Each structure stands twice: as C-alpha cells, then as structure tokens.
Amino acid sequence: MRGKELIRDMISTYFMLTTMILVVMTVLGTYFMPEVRFGYKEFEAPLTYAAWGTLPSIVLYAKKELTMKQMLVRKIIQLILIEVIVLVVALPADIIDRGNSALVISLIGCVFVIYLLTHIIEWYQDSVTAKKMTEELLLFQEKYKQE
Amino acid sequence: MLIKILKIARTEPEELQIRCHEETEEVKDIVMFVKSRQGKLTGIFEGQQYEIPVADVYYIETVDNAVFIYGQKNVYEAKQKLYELEGILKDKYFLRVSKSLILNLMKIKAIKPALNGRYSAILHSGEEVIISRKYVAQLKCALKGEMF
Numbered sequence: 001m002r003g004k005e006l007i008r009d010m011i012s013t014y015f016m017l018t019t020m021i022l023v024v025m026t027v028l029g030t031y032f033m034p035e036v037r038f039g040y041k042e043f044e045a046p047l048t049y050a051a052w053g054t055l056p057s058i059v060l061y062a063k064k065e066l067t068m069k070q071m072l073v074r075k076i077i078q079l080i081l082i083e084v085i086v087l088v089v090a091l092p093a094d095i096i097d098r099g100n101s102a103l104v105i106s107l108i109g110c111v112f113v114i115y116l117l118t119h120i121i122e123w124y125q126d127s128v129t130a131k132k133m134t135e136e137l138l139l140f141q142e143k144y145k146q147e
Numbered sequence: 148m149l150i151k152i153l154k155i156a157r158t159e160p161e162e163l164q165i166r167c168h169e170e171t172e173e174v175k176d177i178v179m180f181v182k183s184r185q186g187k188l189t190g191i192f193e194g195q196q197y198e199i200p201v202a203d204v205y206y207i208e209t210v211d212n213a214v215f216i217y218g219q220k221n222v223y224e225a226k227q228k229l230y231e232l233e234g235i236l237k238d239k240y241f242l243r244v245s246k247s248l249i250l251n252l253m254k255i256k257a258i259k260p261a262l263n264g265r266y267s268a269i270l271h272s273g274e275e276v277i278i279s280r281k282y283v284a285q286l287k288c289a290l291k292g293e294m295f
Binding site: 060064066067071072119122123126127129130133134136139141143144145 | 245246252257262264266279287289
C-alpha cells in the first residue's frame with residue numbers, strides 16, 4: 001500500500017473505528033456496567049481510541065506491492081498491535097475494571113471479532129467483484145481472440 | 148541521421164533499411180522499436196538475444212530497475228523501460244496493473260481477491276500477479292472493452 005492509499009485508508013479506518021468503539025462500549029457497558037452514567041467528557045473517548053487504533057495501519061505501508069502472504073502476515077501484526085494498543089490505552093486509564101478478567105477478555109474478543117467480521121465482509125464483496133470481472137474477462141478474451 | 152521515406156507501389160513488399168557506419172546502441176534501439184511495433188519484443192535470455200512474439204508474453208515487470216519479460220517458460224531481460232513497453236503494447240491488450248507490472252489480459256485465467264481491495268490475476272501459466280487497488284477501475288474499464 002502506498003502513501004496516498006495509506007492516508008485514505010487511515011481516515012476511513014478512523015471513522016469506522018469510532019463507530020465500532022461506540023458499539024463495543026454500548027454492548028459491553030450494558031452487560032457489565034449497566035448502572036454507569038456518562039458525561040459529555042466521555043464522548044471524547046471513542047475519538048481518541050479510534051485515533052490510537054488507526055496507527056497500526058502503518059504496518060500495511062510498502063513501497064513495493066505486497067504478495068498475498070506478506071499482506072496476510074502484516075494484517076495479523078496489525079490485529080496484534082490493535083489489541084495491544086486497546087489494552088495499553090484502556091487499562092491504565094481506568095476505563096475498564098482491571099480486576100474483571102471477564103471484561104478484559106471480552107474486550108480483546110470484541111476487537112478480534114470486529115476485525116474478523118470487517119475482513120470477512122470485505123472479502124465477500126471482493127469475491128463478488130472478482131467473479132464478475134472473471135466473467136467479463138472471458139467475454140473479453142472471446143471477443144478479441146476472434147479479431 | 149538522415150531520414151528518408153520512400154513511397155512504393157502496393158505490389159512491392161514494405162521494407163525498412165538502416166544504413167549506418169556501425170551498429171550502435173541507438174541503431175539497436177530503433178530496430179527493437181520497429182520489431183515491437185510489428186508484434187515482437189526483443190529480450191535477452193542467458194546472454195542470447197531472442198525475439199518474443201507479443202502474444203506469447205504473459206507479463207512484463209520491473210525488478211530493481213531492470214525490466215523482465217515473462218513468457219511461458221523463460222524470463223527475458225528487456226532493454227526498454229516499462230513505460231516505453233506500455234506505450235508500444237497498449238493496443239495489444241496489455242494493461243498496467245501495478246506500478247511495476249504490465250499484464251497481457253489474454254493470458255489471465257481468473258481473478259480472485261487478494262486482501263485490502265487488491266486482486267490477484269491467475270495466469271494460464273499457473274503464476275499469480277497482484278492487481279494493485281489503484282489500477283482496478285482501469286481494469287474494469289478495459290474488460291468492458293472501453294480501452295481497446
């Protein structure tokens with residue numbers, strides 16, 4: 001991924017993460033801490049954490065086009081870095097109860113599930129496009145082979 | 148170098164003759180260009196110079212500033228730059244699919260996803276090459292016949 005693509009991706013990832021963090025906070029909060037009430041100050045949290053979560057996208061940057069395996073390895077590194085950043089940012093800031101291991105594991109699990117789901121959806125959409133392109137390719141080859 | 152164009156009768160075969168004192172690099176480049184326009188590329192394999200029919204070329208790639216022509220079995224080194232070959236081959240169903248690669252669309256067997264909005268082209272030779280995200284829209288246009 002090149003510089004411009006990376007910046008464009010980081011911006012879209014940022015907004016996607018902001019939404020997802022809100023979803024995770026709502027789901028986990030409703031289950032583990034339903035009594036907690038927030039003030040306006042807490043609205044800053046998803047914006048800040050999304051910015052932190054966007055940083056690991058830098059590992060996808062490469063001057064040369066990455067092979068499928070290289071991209072897969074970098075995606076795994078990106079996921080690990082996101083998990084680490086979420087924990088490093090969330091634990092010391094007392095956002096989550098460090099003593100509640102179920103909550104910590106749920107948080108790690110949520111990040112993993114969201115990351116996986118995002119990629120499954122992306123892969124499905126790309127597969128549909130690839131299938132359509134292959135069909136068009138065969139028609140193209142048939143048409144121009146005759147010339 | 149003086150350039151003369153002599154129009155001949157349609158009954159006579161067309162011919163290009165270069166009269167030179169010595170076969171310099173410049174002369175070789177001119178010959179290579181003419182051959183490529185005629186559907187043949189010049190490539191070097193194991194020190195020998197070969198003429199490769201364009202239809203037999205799978206893809207052309209730049210690796211560490213050197214340009215390589217990939218055929219069914221052999222890989223030839225080309226003397227031209229990638230952008231020069233791109234210009235020569237644009238009417239012959241070749242398309243740039245990444246910063247360093249131009250691909251013969253007639254040699255693709257199938258296309259599949261390759262993570263991050265990129266695609267992978269599976270060639271009839273069994274090889275796979277990455278189609279960069281930046282060039283996907285261009286490929287879609289080409290497959291619809293809008294570029295040839």
